[in-house]
Amino acid sequence: MLGLLQLDGYQLVADPAGADFVVVNTCGFIERAREESFATIDEMLALKREGKIRGVIVSGCLAEREKEKLLESRPDIDQLVGVFGREHVTKVADRLLGGLFEQRSVFRPAPTRPLDDKGRLRITPRHFAFLKISEGCDRLCTFCAIPKMRGKHASKPIEEVLVEATELAQDGVRELVIVAQDTTYYGMDLYGEPRLVELLRRLHEVPGIEWIRLMYLYPMYFSDTLIDVIASSNRIVPYLDLPLQHINDVMLRRMQRRVNRAETEQLLARLRSRVKDLVMRTTFITGFPGETDEQFSELVEFVRQQRFERLGVFSYSFEADTPSARLPDHLPQQVKEARREQLMAVQQEIAFAWNAGQVGKRIDVILDRPVPDQKDAWIGRGRGDAPDVDGIVYVTGKKLAAGKIVPCEIVATREYDLVSVAVGKPR
Ligand code: SF4
Structure with missing residues (x-):
C-alpha cells in the first residue's frame, strides 16, 4: 500500500x-x-x-x-x-x-494467486526485510480465523520471489525474513509438491543477501532434504520458528493440528541433531477448550524437557467464527491466563539460563540502530534473534553503523537480552 x-x-x-x-x-x-x-x-x-x-x-x-x-x-x-x-x-x-x-x-475475494509485493516502500530499517512467499492457509486448525480472512494457500512463483529478493538486496537488504502463514507448504498449490527447498537454494544465489531467516514453519512436510539445506547453509541462519500450539495428543487432535506428540518429538530430535547451534522458537496456547490440569502439566513438562531457546505463550482466545468456539468445556479466563503465566515463568528460567551460557562466546551481530543518546552503543541481533519478536544484543564499539554485521564477544546478560563488545572488523 x-x-x-x-x-x-x-x-x-x-x-x-x-x-x-x-x-x-x-x-x-x-x-x-x-x-x-x-x-x-x-x-x-x-x-x-x-x-x-x-x-x-x-x-x-x-x-x-x-x-x-x-x-x-x-x-x-x-x-x-x-x-x-x-x-x-x-x-x-x-x-x-x-x-x-x-x-x-x-473488498475483494481472495485471489488464487498472491498479490504482487514488488515496488515496496519499506518502513523497516534498510538492512532487513520481510519477504512473503505465500498467502493464506489450507490447514483447518480449529482455533484459527486466518483461513477465513486470508483465503486458501496461494504461493508466489519462485521466479517472482527471486525478483522481489533481488530488488530488496539491491535496496540494501542483507537479512531476509521469510514469512507465510505456512512456510513449509510453500509451492504445493503451484507445483503439486512443497518447493521450499528449491526456493531456498535459489535465494542462496541472490547477491547481497547474507542472512535468510525462516518463520512460521508448520511441522508437517519438514523433509530431511529441507533439514540438510538448512544445516549445510552458511546463509540460512540456524534459527527456526516452528509453532507447535500444544503437545498433548488429545489437545492436538481437538486443535486439528494433524501432527501428534511422537511425530513432533522425532522432528525436534532430527533438527537438534543435525542443525548446529540451533535456536528454536515455538508458540503454545494455554486453556484450549477441555484442557485438563494433566494435559497442561504435560505441556509444562515438555517445555522443561525441550528447553526451547525462545517461546511465545498465548491464552486461548474465543473466536466466535472458528470451529473451536463450538467445542464443549471452555475454561474460565483466569485459568487460561494463570496457565499462560505459569508456562512463561518456566520458560523465563530456561531463557535466562540459555543467555547465561552465551557469555564468553563470539557471535556475529547485525546492527539495527544506535542506542539513543549514547556514544558508540548499538542495538543489534544475533543469528538467533528475529526482528521484533526475540531479544536484542547490545554492542559497544567504535566506527559502527546500522546494517553492519560485526563480530562481538558476549560479556553479560540483561534479562532476555545480551550485552557485548565488538571484537572484529564490521563488514
Ligand atoms: S494456525 Fe497457522 S496453520 Fe493453523 S489454520 Fe491458522 S494460519 Fe493455518
Whole structure:
C-alpha cells in the first residue's frame, strides 16, 4: 500500500497529526490484537475530531473480518479496505480527499494467486526485510480465523520471489525474513509438491543477501532434504520458528493440528541433531477448550524437557467464527491466563539460563540502530534473534553503523537480552 501510494504522488510522513489522512492497517486475528487495532483506530479518530487529520482509512484483517460492523460502530471512519482490496488504496485515498463518500469500502475475494509485493516502500530499517512467499492457509486448525480472512494457500512463483529478493538486496537488504502463514507448504498449490527447498537454494544465489531467516514453519512436510539445506547453509541462519500450539495428543487432535506428540518429538530430535547451534522458537496456547490440569502439566513438562531457546505463550482466545468456539468445556479466563503465566515463568528460567551460557562466546551481530543518546552503543541481533519478536544484543564499539554485521564477544546478560563488545572488523 505504501509503495502504491508513493507511486501515485502521496508522501509518507512520520507524525499522523498534520497528515491529510492515515491508513490504520489492522490485525484481527485474536481478541488482544483486535483490542490493539481498535485502540489505534480510536486514537486516529480523536485526531480527526480535533481537526488534525482529514480522514481515516482502516485496512487489513480487522476490516476484512468485521466489514460493515466497523462502520456502524465507528461512523467517523471514512473508508474501509479489505485484505485484498489493498491494490485499490490509491483510489480510496483519492476518493477521501475528493470528498466522495458514496462508496465507503473496497473488498475483494481472495485471489488464487498472491498479490504482487514488488515496488515496496519499506518502513523497516534498510538492512532487513520481510519477504512473503505465500498467502493464506489450507490447514483447518480449529482455533484459527486466518483461513477465513486470508483465503486458501496461494504461493508466489519462485521466479517472482527471486525478483522481489533481488530488488530488496539491491535496496540494501542483507537479512531476509521469510514469512507465510505456512512456510513449509510453500509451492504445493503451484507445483503439486512443497518447493521450499528449491526456493531456498535459489535465494542462496541472490547477491547481497547474507542472512535468510525462516518463520512460521508448520511441522508437517519438514523433509530431511529441507533439514540438510538448512544445516549445510552458511546463509540460512540456524534459527527456526516452528509453532507447535500444544503437545498433548488429545489437545492436538481437538486443535486439528494433524501432527501428534511422537511425530513432533522425532522432528525436534532430527533438527537438534543435525542443525548446529540451533535456536528454536515455538508458540503454545494455554486453556484450549477441555484442557485438563494433566494435559497442561504435560505441556509444562515438555517445555522443561525441550528447553526451547525462545517461546511465545498465548491464552486461548474465543473466536466466535472458528470451529473451536463450538467445542464443549471452555475454561474460565483466569485459568487460561494463570496457565499462560505459569508456562512463561518456566520458560523465563530456561531463557535466562540459555543467555547465561552465551557469555564468553563470539557471535556475529547485525546492527539495527544506535542506542539513543549514547556514544558508540548499538542495538543489534544475533543469528538467533528475529526482528521484533526475540531479544536484542547490545554492542559497544567504535566506527559502527546500522546494517553492519560485526563480530562481538558476549560479556553479560540483561534479562532476555545480551550485552557485548565488538571484537572484529564490521563488514
Ligand atoms: S496453520 Fe497457522 S494460519 Fe493455518 S489454520 Fe493453523 S494456525 Fe491458522
